[in-house]
Amino acid sequence: MMRPRPRVVALVGPTGTGKTELSCTVARRSGAEIVSADSMQVYRGMDVGTAKPSSALRAEIPHHGLDLVAPDEPMSAGRWAEIARAAALDASARGRPVLLVGGTGLYARAFAGGLIPGAESAPEVRAALEARSDAELRAELERIDPQSAARIPPRDRVRTVRALEVAQLAARPISEAQARHRFADRPFEVRWLGLGLEREGLSQRLRERVARMFAAGWVEEVRALRAAGYSSTLRPMRAIGYREIGALLDGEIDEDQARERIWVATRRYAKRQRTWFRAERELEWLDADAREAVVERALAELSRR
Numbered sequence: 001m002m003r004p005r006p007r008v009v010a011l012v013g014p015t016g017t018g019k020t021e022l023s024c025t026v027a028r029r030s031g032a033e034i035v036s037a038d039s040m041q042v043y044r045g046m047d048v049g050t051a052k053p054s055s056a057l058r059a060e061i062p063h064h065g066l067d068l069v070a071p072d073e074p075m076s077a078g079r080w081a082e083i084a085r086a087a088a089l090d091a092s093a094r095g096r097p098v099l100l101v102g103g104t105g106l107y108a109r110a111f112a113g114g115l116i117p118g119a120e121s122a123p124e125v126r127a128a129l130e131a132r133s134d135a136e137l138r139a140e141l142e143r144i145d146p147q148s149a150a151r152i153p154p155r156d157r158v159r160t161v162r163a164l165e166v167a168q169l170a171a172r173p174i175s176e177a178q179a180r181h182r183f184a185d186r187p188f189e190v191r192w193l194g195l196g197l198e199r200e201g202l203s204q205r206l207r208e209r210v211a212r213m214f215a216a217g218w219v220e221e222v223r224a225l226r227a228a229g230y231s232s233t234l235r236p237m238r239a240i241g242y243r244e245i246g247a248l249l250d251g252e253i254d255e256d257q258a259r260e261r262i263w264v265a266t267r268r269y270a271k272r273q274r275t276w277f278r279a280e281r282e283l284e285w286l287d288a289d290a291r292e293a294v295v296e297r298a299l300a301e302l303s304r305r
Helices: 020-028 055-060 078-093 106-111 123-130 134-144 146-151 157-170 174-181 199-215 218-227 242-249 253-276 293-301
Strands: 007-013 033-036 098-102 187-194 282-287
Touching: 007 020, 007 106, 007 174, 007 293, 020 033, 020 055, 020 098, 033 106, 033 123, 078 098, 078 242, 098 106, 106 253, 123 157, 123 218, 123 293, 134 157, 157 253, 199 218, 199 253, 242 253, 282 293
Parallel strands: 007 098, 007 187, 033 098, 187 282
Antiparallel strands: none
């Protein structure tokens, strides 16, 4: 008789919806361990700007998938997924519930269903695609992969770019690659819960979040990373916030401009995250402001393992 797959509850959604705090509340009440699905929290020394859980929280509640590499070391969704899956399997074997928590859609998908071989991501390919207009991207997708073009809404730039990236890396249309792969590498039974907020409420939360990060020493963190020899050209140092604070330290902009640019970039990123997770058919959206209801829903799902 086949053993049942370990159950994992995924608490995902856009930046600023309170995933860390809510997941810690769930963990306290269930004894769960947390696997972080965040592509920036893997970097050591990048704590404030990635909203990494505090050392006190990590001492209280086991967290996995954090501080895996230095900012100048390579990391991919596939490599992260191997580490995260091993941690989740170990926790399950010890009888501990597992929460997958984060906003990086590709990481969450890699954990749940694996990735198309040879098509994880390539910064140079992604950058070249991102530099093109929506119309150019759409025309190319319709030309090389009509099946995906029929499925992906014309205004969905995130999935359009990803489809073209996979087509280049895998040397075949993403629809064909997905049909073969089917994201069927599923060692866990994953229950997807998404945290959502209405747009204006989230926008205000993000502005307050930027202010808290500056107060917590974000500028000093970037200055220390530079002093340690990490170049501003490194991919993590070009991430939202780190790029703008770098410009602040170089005297190109003032602090007010840096804060505003970070807020605008973070709002745009949150919109892309919403778009990504809306494509997950099994995801159940919850109101992030209804905190106790979210906690109870997550606890109910964990109890069914």
